[in-house]
Amino acid sequence: MGTTPLIKLVDLEKKYISQNNAVTALSGINLDILKGDIFGIIGMSGAGKSTLVRCINFLEKPTGGTVIIGDKDLSLLNDKELRSVRQEIGMIFQQFNLLMQRNVEDNICFPLEISGMSKSEGRKRASELLELVGLSDKKKSYPSQLSGGQKQRVAIARALATNPDILLCDEATSALDPTTTRSILGLLKDINKKLGITIIIITHEMAVVEEICNQVAIIDKGRLAETGKVEEVFSKPKTDAAKKLVYHSSNAVSEMTGKRCIRIVFDGKSSFEPVIANMVLECRAQVNILFADTRDINGQAFGQMVLQLPEDEIISDKIIHYLKSKNVNVEELVDYVG
Ligand SMILES: Nc1ncnc2c1ncn2[C@@H]1O[C@H](COP(=O)(O)OP(=O)(O)OP(=O)(O)O)[C@@H](O)[C@H]1O
Numbered sequence: 001m002g003t004t005p006l007i008k009l010v011d012l013e014k015k016y017i018s019q020n021n022a023v024t025a026l027s028g029i030n031l032d033i034l035k036g037d038i039f040g041i042i043g044m045s046g047a048g049k050s051t052l053v054r055c056i057n058f059l060e061k062p063t064g065g066t067v068i069i070g071d072k073d074l075s076l077l078n079d080k081e082l083r084s085v086r087q088e089i090g091m092i093f094q095q096f097n098l099l100m101q102r103n104v105e106d107n108i109c110f111p112l113e114i115s116g117m118s119k120s121e122g123r124k125r126a127s128e129l130l131e132l133v134g135l136s137d138k139k140k141s142y143p144s145q146l147s148g149g150q151k152q153r154v155a156i157a158r159a160l161a162t163n164p165d166i167l168l169c170d171e172a173t174s175a176l177d178p179t180t181t182r183s184i185l186g187l188l189k190d191i192n193k194k195l196g197i198t199i200i201i202i203t204h205e206m207a208v209v210e211e212i213c214n215q216v217a218i219i220d221k222g223r224l225a226e227t228g229k230v231e232e233v234f235s236k237p238k239t240d241a242a243k244k245l246v247y248h249s250s251n252a253v254s255e256m257t258g259k260r261c262i263r264i265v266f267d268g269k270s271s272f273e274p275v276i277a278n279m280v281l282e283c284r285a286q287v288n289i290l291f292a293d294t295r296d297i298n299g300q301a302f303g304q305m306v307l308q309l310p311e312d313e314i315i316s317d318k319i320i321h322y323l324k325s326k327n328v329n330v331e332e333l334v335d336y337v338g
Pocket of ligand 1: 016023024025043044045046047048049050051052204
């Protein structure tokens with residue numbers, strides 16, 4: 001990863017103005033995306049994600065601020081120059097957007113034909129790309145003969161055909177089942193490594209961000225709520241928007257009752273068992289484990305656990321104090337429930 005941003009969003013603002021009202025879909029968005037990043041942009045429905053994707057490549061003109069890609073300020077470019085910048089940005093979508101009347105090979109060749117490449121060269125490039133996405137045997141198939149995961153692989157091959165520096169993925173796995181999602185995310189990771197392409201993942205699912213991204217930005221009601229390394233946001237979410245997304249991804253919420261609950265997070269260097277066992281002995285208190293799991297974020301193992309504390313405030317405080325004294329990352333979930 002480099003240190004100078006490849007993409008810079010500067011004070012980005014988008015207002016939709018109609019006859020009698022104005023909706024501010026985005027405002028004050030400042031973000032630096034470095035070359036080689038797999039950058040997740042996450043938010044709940046209506047947060048402004050789709051607007052943001054369209055603004056990144058100026059398919060939608062922002063009403064304030066700008067986007068800088070490399071050394072180009074997109075707000076200063078004419079339509080022709082914008083088209084050429086967009087050639088450097090591949091895109092994939094939730095609905096794949098393949099041409100149904102063309103076979104796989106011709107779908108991939110389509111952007112190459114537009115860019116003026118000869119048919120034979122285009123076919124050669126399509127073969128290389130199909131190998132990269134693991135679909136060499138489907139060259140002559142039509143989209144209707146493919147599964148969702150295979151369609152998305154074709155869409156990825158097509159998006160990469162013109163050798164873009166950036167790949168924008170707009171809810172690219174939202175229509176896929178969990179196993180297929182995982183394999184597509186694996187492919188994107190592979191492409192990022194092999195080709196050095198910077199990838200932006202727009203999603204409403206924290207699990208997608210955890211699986212593949214190194215950086216994340218959380219968009220809430222059109223504003224940037226929080227941004228940072230995925231492992232930091234996962235282990236210490238600061239804002240309500242981040243907390244909601246992180247806790248939601250662990251399905252813990254529905255299992256909680258009205259009592260005091262805490263979430264504790266361990267990194268790979270420590271483990272739950274001795275700390276919890278010693279805490280029970282030391283504080284002479286039982287806790288209820290509502291939820292526990294471990295996950296791999298950027299190659300580092302993280303464990304998280306949601307504990308329901310006893311009714312007795314003094315004992316609860318003692319437990320929290322004990323855990324903190326053992327350098328465990330403890331967070332109360334009081335306001336979050338009900
Ligand atoms: N063309 C438009 N005209 C007016 N308002 C719009 C337009 N497009 C989006 N909005 C509004 O802007 C806000 C952000 O919408 P956007 O579609 O970007 O959110 P989102 O995070 O992508 O949501 P979802 O995940 O549900 O698609 C919403 O309040 C939406 O109603």
